[in-house]
Amino acid sequence: MATKETSLRQCIDELSAKNTDYKFPEQAINQAESLKSLSSDLYTDNIRFIYEVIQNADDAQAKYITLTILEDKYFIIAHDGKAFDEKDLHGICGVNHGTKKKDLDKTGYKGLGFKAVFGKSNKVIIYSNGESFRFDSSYQIKWDKQWGANDQQTWKKENDREFIYPWQINPVWTNDNEIPSFIRNFLNQKKNQIHVAYAILLNNVGEINSALNQLIQQPYMFLFLRNICRMTFLTQSIDTISIDRNLSHGLKNVNINKEINSQWIIKRFELDIPDDMLKKLSKDTKAPEKLRFIKKAEMFFAAKYKPLIHNANGEVISGGIEKLREQDSVLFSYLPTKIFEYKFPVLINANFLTNVNREQIHTDSVWNQWLFDKISGEIFQWIKELVKNNKFHFQAYRLIPSKLNPENNILTKRFNDSFARCINHCNFIRNRKNQLLRVNEVIMDLTAMSKQSSFINITSMREYIIKNEETSSQYANDPFIDYDLNLNQIGVEKFTWDQCINMFKSDIFLKTHSIEENKRMIEYFYTKYSKIDTNDGMDIDIQQIPFLMDQNYRLQLIKDIYFPANTMGDNGTNDSEYIFVNKTIFAWLNEKAQKGIKQWLKGLGVDERTDLTYLHKTIIPNVACYITRENAIKTIKMLFMLFQKNAT
Template sequence: MDNIKDLERFKEHIQKIQRKYETAPPDFVLESLSGALEQIEKVFPRLFNFIFEFIQNAEDSEATRLRIDLSGNTIRILNNGRPFTEGDVEALCKVGRSNKAQGDYIGYLGVGFKSVFLLSDSPSVVSNGYRFRFDKTYWVNKLGDKAPWQIIPIWDDELEPPPSGWNTAFYIPVKPELIGNVQLAIRQEEFNNRIILFLKHMSTLELSDPAAMYYRRITKERLDSGAQYESYLVTDSVTDGVNQKVSSNKWVVFREQCTVPEEVRTDPVTVHWKRANITKREVSVAFRLDEKDDLTPEERGTLHMGVFSFLPLKDVESPLSFIFQADMLTLPGRSELQRDARWNKWILGQVYALITSKCIPAFLSHPVWKYSFTTVLWPGGGGHELVSHQVAEPLRRYLTEQPLYIAIDSVPIKLSDAVYVSPEWRNLFGASEVSLIYPNKKLLDPKTKYPPELNWYIIRIESIQDVVYAARQYVSKLPNDKRVAWLKKLWDHLSKFKPEDYVNLLRYSALFPDDKGNLYMPYQIFKRPKRPVDLPDEDLPPMLHQDFSELIPDSLVPELTEENARSLLSKKKLDKIKEEWPTLSEDEKVKRVRYLRDKFSKHAVQPGELGFLTLRSKSGKWLPPTELVISREYQTEMDLEQLIQDGLLDIPLEFVDPVFLSNERAEDWQEFFSSLGMVTKRSNRIGKIVQRIAVLSSLAYEKSRGWDAHELGESEVSGYDIVSKGADGTIRKIEVKGSSDIEPNFYLTSNEYQKLKNIGKEYYIYVVTDALNRPKVNVIHGPDILDIQPSVFVVFSQWKPLVKESWSYKAESKGD
C-alpha cells in the first residue's frame, strides 16, 4: 500500500497543476496548446503510432519489459522502468519541454504521450503513487469546448495500481469507432522485431489482444559482447488463434558515440528540431547471423527511424543488406527524411565511419566473418536517396578499392590484386601456378566471398576459356622438362568434357607437346601415323607426345596421313615466302596474301608466323597490318572514309586496298585482317576513333543549332569534353560518350559522376550511337541520370527514355 503521506503529496501536486490551468490567463493556456498542436502535427501523421511512443518512453525509463494489452475497449500499457517523478508528471502537462537531459534523450515524454489523444478521450496514468487521468468530457463540461483538457490532470483514487512486477501503468479507453483500427495497430506490419536490437535496456516486448486470441512476445537475449560489438538472440513468438509461429535470429550490433560538430549544431534545421544543445549522438549497425553463426544478408535492409528520434514510425528503405539506427530529422508528418538537413548528412556519415572504422576491422579479425562480410556490406540499388549518397556510394568505393579480401596466405588484399580459381580447376592452378602466371597477384582463398558486381575487377579462372588462357601463360614460362607433366594433368581434366566444349578454344593455343616438351598449335602437330607415310624427313611435321594421343580428340590433332600432309604449309615453304617477300612484285604479293589467307582459313598457318607480311593501302603504300584500317569494301557496316569526308573524323588513317578481294566473302577477310592486328570494328584500338567521331559529331550538332561550342584540351578540365554557349548566354558542359553500337550502355568515371553532381543543371551527356557508320547524337540532361541511376554504369533501357534531343549528321546534311 502506498504511503499515505506520499499519496497526499502526489495528489496535491496533481491538483496544483489543475488549479494552475483553471486559473491561468488565456495566453498561458494558448501558448501550451499551440506547442502541443505543432509537435503533434510533426510526429503523429497516423493514428496509431502510440505503440512506438510507449516503447520509447519505456526505454527512456530504463525498463527491461513492456506489455501492451487490449482488453475490451481499453489498452493497458505496463513497464517496469523507473517510476514517475514530479518532473515526468510536469512533462505530461506541458508540451515541448522535458526534465531529461538532451544529450541522453530526445523522446520527449510530454510530446509523445499526446499521441494517445488521437484515439482516447480519457487516458490515465498510475506510477509511483501517482493516480491521475485526462478527461475531455469533464473539462469540456466545466470550461467549455476550448478547454485544454489534454494537459489538465485529474486525480483519481479509483485507478488500479500496476500488477506486481510492474512500476508504471497506462490505461487508455479507446474511442468505440477506433477499436478495429487499434486491433490492426497491435498487429501492424511495421512493428518489426528488429526494433528491440536498438533498445539498450529493453529485453522483452509483449502485445496481446485476448478477444482475438492474439499474443506476441519478442525477447532479446545477450549472447556475447566485446570491445567492438555485442551479439544477441532475438526470438519472436506469435500466437494467432490456433496458429503459433516462433522465429529466432542472431544479430551482431556495433555502436558508436559521435561528437556533433559545431556547424551541425548551429544549422537552422538542427536548431528548429531542438538539437542545438546536443553534443553527442549514438549510431548503431546490426548484422544478422545464419545458423552457422556466419554473417548473412538481411532481406529487408533498412534504416530504423530513430528509436531515440521521437518515434520510430516506420522503416525507411535503403539499398543495404543490414540495418542501422540513427537519429534522423524528418519533414513535418514524418513521412520523409529531411534531404538537405546538415544533421542528416552528418549522422549518415557517422554510420559510414562506424562501418569502416569499427565493423570492418572486427570482421577481418574474426575467423569466419572475414571471408563473407563484403557480400553483406555490398549495397544494392534503390532505397532512399540520402542513404544511397551518404552511405551506399562511399561504401561501394571502399569495398572496391581497399584490401579486404582474404588471399590463400590469409593476408587481406585488394580484389584487383586477386585471382579466383573455381573448385574444379584448383588442382591445376594453386598458389605457385598463379604467382608464376600473374607475378603481382595472389590466389584468393577458396572460402573468400565477394560481391558478384565486382567480377570484372578480379581475374577468374572458371570457364574452359579462362583455363585455356591461363594454361597458355603458365606453360610458356615453364622449362620444357616440366611442361609435359603439367599438360598431362590439364588434358586429363579436359578429357572429362565433351570435345565441342573446348575444341574451338584450343585451335590457336600452343598446348600440344612433342616428346621433347616443345609446344605447338594443333594445326602444326599430328598424332603418329598407324601406317608409314611417304614424305621426306624434312617435310614431316612435329609428332604429338605419345602420352596424349588418347586424351586429345582427332578433331583437334588428327593422325598424320599422306592426304593431310599434302595440305600442310610446311615450315620450309613459309620460310621461302618470307625470304622472297621484299623482292616480290605487287601482283605476286597479292597472290601470296590470298594464298596465306586460304591457309589461314584451313588452320594451316597462324597469325604469329606472318609478322613479315605487309599489305597495300589505298594510297599505294605497303604497310604492316597494324598500321592499316579495314576499308568499307571489306566491312560495309563501318564507313570511316565517308566520315572523314564529312568532317566527323580528323585522325590520319591508311585504309587497306580492296585489291586482295577475289571471289571470297568479305567476312573471311575481316577475320584474317583482324588476326593480323588491323583496325576493324571490333578491334580494341577502334575506341579512340569512336570517341573522336563522337566529339566531332557533338560539336557539329552544337554548330547546327547556332551555339558556340569548343572542345576542351586535356589540360583544361576533366569531367566533361565540351563547353557550349547559346545566344542567350545559356551554358552547356557536355560529357561525350561514343559507341559503335546502336543501343549501347555507358560508364561515367568517378570524376565525371562527381562533376555531374556538382555542376547540376548545366551538365549534359551526349551519347553518340552507331559512330562508325551513321553517328546519331542523343542529348541527355545530366541531372536526369541521378534520378534513375545513382552509380557510374547506365544501361540503354535506362538512358533512352531520358533523351530530350537527337540529331543525325547525315539526316541533317541530306535533308531527310
C-alpha cells in the first residue's frame, strides 16, 4: 500500500494531475519526445532491459521472482518484495527522482532505469498488493482549453503538428476489469507469493524470449544480487535458478532446477574510504549523493570452483579453484556490465559508477580509479587467506592477476601501479614450513632436491644459490617451494637442474656432503630411475647428474667413474689419475642389501676399470681429444698390449 494514511489510488490521481498540468501543449510534446528518445536509447540490448527489471525487484528486497511471457504478448515479472508506496510512485514517474539516490543497500541511483521499459513497450501494468495502475500510450488525457484550442484535433490542424504527451510519467489507476483476464488469472494463482508484478505489453516478443533463454544459460550473472535467491523462468520449460550458500564448504552454489550448475567461492571486503577520497567525491559530478558521506565501501570477488577429481592413487588430477576464461571475466556493479577487457581471474563486483545503461564504467571517475587501485591489494590478501587453508592451498595461486596491457586508460594504470606494489610487498607465498613469504624471498625448486633432507643440506643449497646470483638476494632461511606456473609468470626465481648439477660439483655443497649422505643420494636416484620405462617424474637423464662420490670425495657422472679394481696397478687411491667410486661407498654397494643398486649402476655403465672397459668408456668416446703429447706413448703401449691379448 502507499502509506497508512494515503491510499495508492489517491497518490496516483494526485501525481497524474501534476504530471499532466502543462501551461502550453508544446511543453508536453517536448517532454514526451525527450522521454521517447531516452527510453529507446537507454538499452539497445534486450538482456540489459531484463537486468533492469530484475534489479528493481532486488532493490525492493524480493527473495523470489518469476519471469514469464503470457499469451505471447505480455512479459510478466512478479516478486515478493516490498509493495509500492508514495515515494516509489514518485520515483517511477519522475526523471532522476528515484528513491535509491541515498540508499546504499540499493543498486540503482540515477532514477532512469525503469524508463528503459518504455523502449520495449507502449503499455505497462503494475500490480501492487491488490491495487493496479498503468502507463499507457493510448490513454487520452483531458484536453485543457487554456492551451488555445477547444480540442486536440483543432490544435493539431492549427499548428500542423501531432500532439503527444509524456505518458511514461503519467500513472493511470487501473481497475481489475481493465486488466486482461489471463493476467488476472496468473496473479490470482500466485497471490500468496506475489506482492508486486509488472505486466509489459511487448513490441517484439521474440527478442525478449531469446534474451530470457540466454539468461537461463548464464545463471552466474546473478551471483551478486543483494536479495534475490530464486528466479523462476516460465518459458517453453520451467527453469528455476537458485543461489544458495553451502555452509559446510564455504561455497555459493548456482543451481538450475535444484542441480548445481556452478560453484563459487565468494569473498567480501569492507574498504575504509580515506578522507581525501571523500573530498574528491564531493567535487565529482558523476558521483551519486549516497557515496559522498559514506565511510566504508564493499567489494566482492567470486572465484570459480569445481569439485576435485582423483585418480586411482587418490591424487588430484583436476578441479578446485579455477582461473576464469577471458570471455567470462566481466565486471559487475551488482549486475554484470559489458566490460570484459580487463580479464581478471575472478569476477569482481563493486559499486562502480556506470553510464546510464550500466554497460560501461566511467574511466575518469575518481571513485572508480580508487576502486581499481584497491583491487590488486585485496586479491592478494584473499590469496594469502586461501593459501593458508589446506583445502585450497596452492590452488589459490591460480587467482594471481596479470598486469593489464595495454595501459589504455587511467583505470588500467591505477591497477598496474597497485599490482607492482603488491608483488613486491605482499607475503602471500607459502613455503614448506607454512611460512608466508614475498616473491623475492622464495625459490621454486624444479629438481625437488630441497625436499631431500636425508642427503641435501638446505643451508648449503641456499648459500650456493646466493653466491652464484648476479644480484643481491633476500631469500628466507627456508625459501624453497614447488614449481607453480602462476608464480613463474610473476617472476619467482627458479632452481633448475643445470644449477643443481653445478651445485653438486661445488665446494660449498661438498664440504657438508658426507659419505652417509651420498649413500642416501644413490638410493634416492636408484628409486627414481630404476623402474622400467619411467623416470618417476624426473625430467633429466640420470647420465647428466653427478651423484657418485669418488676417492677424492667429489661427485662424478656415471660416464667418468669406475668401480675400484687391481687393474694395471691402479685400485682407486687418492693420487690416481683415474676416477673410482669411493672405497667406502663401493664396500657398501657390495653388501647383499645393495645388490640391486650395484646391478643398476653396472647397467648404466659403471664397471671395474679393465683395459677393455677403459677403451670403450674413456678412449673411444673421446678419441678426437684424448691422446696428447703427455699420454701418447703410454696409450699406444696399452692399446698394443690389448691388441696382443685379444689376438691370442
